[in-house]
Amino acid sequence: MDIEAEIRALQLNSAEDNNGVVNPEVTKPEEVEISDKLEEGVKDEVDTKSQAVQAEPKDKEVAAQEDAEASVEMETEKKRHLNVVFIGHVDSGKSTIGGQILFLSGQVDDRTIQKYEKEAKDKSRESWYMAYIMDTNEEERVKGITVEVGRARFETETTRFTILDAPVISARKGEFETGYERGGQTREHVLLAKTLGVAKLLVVVNKMDDNTVNWSKERYDEIESKMTPFLRSSGYNVKKDVQFLPISGLIGYNMKTRVDKSICSWWNGPCLFEALDSIEVPFRDPKGPFRMPIIDKFKDMGTVVMGKVESGSVCEGDSLLVMPNKAQVKVLAVYCDENKVRRAGPGENLRVRLSGVEEDDMLSGFVLTSVVKSIPAVTEFTAQLQILELLENAIFTAGYKAVLHIHSVVEECEIVELLQQIDPKTKKPMKKKVLYVKNGAVVMCRIQVNNLICIEKFSDFPQLGRFTLRTEGKTVAVGKVTDLPSSSST
Numbered sequence: 502m503d504i505e506a507e508i509r510a511l512q513l514n515s516a517e518d519n520n521g522v523v524n525p526e527v528t529k530p531e532e533v534e535i536s537d538k539l540e541e542g543v544k545d546e547v548d549t550k551s552q553a554v555q556a557e558p559k560d561k562e563v564a565a566q567e568d569a570e571a572s573v574e575m576e577t578e579k580k581r582h583l584n585v586v587f588i589g590h591v592d593s594g595k596s597t598i599g600g601q602i603l604f605l606s607g608q609v610d611d612r613t614i615q616k617y618e619k620e621a622k623d624k625s626r627e628s629w630y631m632a633y634i635m636d637t638n639e640e641e642r643v644k645g646i647t648v649e650v651g652r653a654r655f656e657t658e659t660t661r662f663t664i665l666d667a668p669v670i671s672a673r674k675g676e677f678e679t680g681y682e683r684g685g686q687t688r689e690h691v692l693l694a695k696t697l698g699v700a701k702l703l704v705v706v707n708k709m710d711d712n713t714v715n716w717s718k719e720r721y722d723e724i725e726s727k728m729t730p731f732l733r734s735s736g737y738n739v740k741k742d743v744q745f746l747p748i749s750g751l752i753g754y755n756m757k758t759r760v761d762k763s764i765c766s767w768w769n770g771p772c773l774f775e776a777l778d779s780i781e782v783p784f785r786d787p788k789g790p791f792r793m794p795i796i797d798k799f800k801d802m803g804t805v806v807m808g809k810v811e812s813g814s815v816c817e818g819d820s821l822l823v824m825p826n827k828a829q830v831k832v833l834a835v836y837c838d839e840n841k842v843r844r845a846g847p848g849e850n851l852r853v854r855l856s857g858v859e860e861d862d863m864l865s866g867f868v869l870t871s872v873v874k875s876i877p878a879v880t881e882f883t884a885q886l887q888i889l890e891l892l893e894n895a896i897f898t899a900g901y902k903a904v905l906h907i908h909s910v911v912e913e914c915e916i917v918e919l920l921q922q923i924d925p926k927t928k929k930p931m932k933k934k935v936l937y938v939k940n941g942a943v944v945m946c947r948i949q950v951n952n953l954i955c956i957e958k959f960s961d962f963p964q965l966g967r968f969t970l971r972t973e974g975k976t977v978a979v980g981k982v983t984d985l986p987s988s989s990s991t
Contacts, residue, residue, distance in 0.1 A: 580659060580660055583661070594707045594708060598748070601751070602773075603653055603664075604753070608655050657778050661838070663838070692889060693976065698963065700742060701743070704745040706748070707749070708749065716765040721745075748760075755773065757772065757774050787814045788813065789813045791870055792876060793851065795865060795867045798865075800860050802833075807850075809849065810848065811965060813846075815845055815851070815853060816843060819831070821855075821871060824867060824878050825867065826867070830855040830858050830869075833855060835853055836854075838850075853869065865910075866910035877955065877956065879989045882956065882982050882984065884946060884982050885943065885944075885945055886945075886978045887943050888978050890940050891939075892973060902916075903970040903971060903972045904971045904972070905950060905968055905969075907967070907968035907982075908956075914949060914970070917947045917948070919936065919937070919938065920944075920947065921945045922943070922944050930945070958984065967979075967982075968980055
């Protein structure tokens with residue numbers, strides 16, 4: 502399994518101003534990782550007034566059901582919503598941390614935990630039992646690696662969280678510095694997180710309880726001192742946007758409550774739940790044009806699409822478009838966190854039941870959009886690219902081909918023209934005509950795809966205008982859409 506699954510998980514939760522969590526494994530320097538992306542969503546207020554109850558018993562039943570649905574929606578409106586994505590190398594404890602979070606927040610009971618403990622012991626994998634909460638299929642439990650994107654939810658006093666446990670697998674096992682060498686995946690993880698909108702990082706130093714560490718402040722400081730320069734070089738303001746904290750995902754120390762001084766006398770900072778609750782949620786306009794990239798679809802009393810709302814709100818009865826095929830649809834029902842709701846706003850992961858379109862007429866990467874100010878559909882666009890690291894002997898010039906990843910779109914593309922190279926110091930275009938560029942260059946170019954794709958200019962919708970280019974399983978460039986053709990289909 503390669504890093505493309507990580508990109509899908511990150512893009513699934515991309516937003517203009519995201520937050521993230523880095524999860525270095527403290528016991529093995531070679532496996533220090535990036536983990537946990539947080540992303541925010543703000544929902545519009547909803548009218549939850551129930552209709553008058555009729556006298557007939559059947560009508561009372563219907564009214565009671567509507568009141569219950571309204572109550573659920575009202576309750577969810579009281580709390581802000583954050584998405585959390587675990588990313589990083591194998592064996593860092595991502596699934597274990599996710600499982601422990603669900604246990605500590607009351608989503609999993611003691612009896613279930615005992616069942617998982619027995620199952621793990623039977624497989625001679627005693628330390629994996631918490632991971633079984635997130636890793637649910639047999640392949641994951643046998644190999645101890647996440648191979649599918651798992652989804653779970655938990656709540657604190659002020660916040661609803663959605664967890665995505667992404668199947669990001671590292672093929673490397675070397676020393677701590679390996680991840681920071683040219684081609685190292687930790688380098689790629691940081692750049693992807695930064696490119697895809699992770700503005701703030703929570704660096705979780707896991708496995709502090711290991712007998713090679715024993716909550717050692719020296720080991721913790723070593724990890725922090727080695728991570729900091731790299732995070733800074735990747736564009737993060739470490740003092741302002743990065744926070745470190747030690748935990749034990751397996752035992753659950755310093756997660757829901759602060760670690761006891763008898764165990765870790767030197768730590769005076771917050772626990773994980775406190776750190777998550779303290780993250781600020783930027784306001785996003787629930788009244789903007791509706792945009793929901795489709796990540797999956799299926800049949801269920803109509804056609805149901807799944808995705809995350811990137812802009813605007815959706816209500817039962819709304820008339821919308823599916824782009825780029827311009828199918829006119831009506832919203833029959835909206836489901837958020839398995840609950841039927843009447844309205845949902847930006848940042849929410851939804852299932853939306855539609856009429857007017859068949860499942861076979863849609864693909865992942867299509868976008869559910871408002872009729873007025875619908876999303877553009879294009880086969881060509883102008884972009885600003887930063888070249889990261891090309892494959893050996895590759896030349897980045899007109900004719901260069903790669904795979905484009907933008908929101909839920911994955912499409913082959915070709916660089917048809919290099920327009921201008923940008924001076925990295927002045928940020929201004931260079932006058933010299935550009936024929937090709939090397940690693941580290943910033944260049945304006947025209948990009949072409951074979952099929953219509955729905956995208957936006959980064960300046961209008963950052964979450965629908967940032968992308969990566971990959972070749973042979975490696976991220977070679979990151980970019981943002983700067984202009985669309987005036988004739989783009991809408």
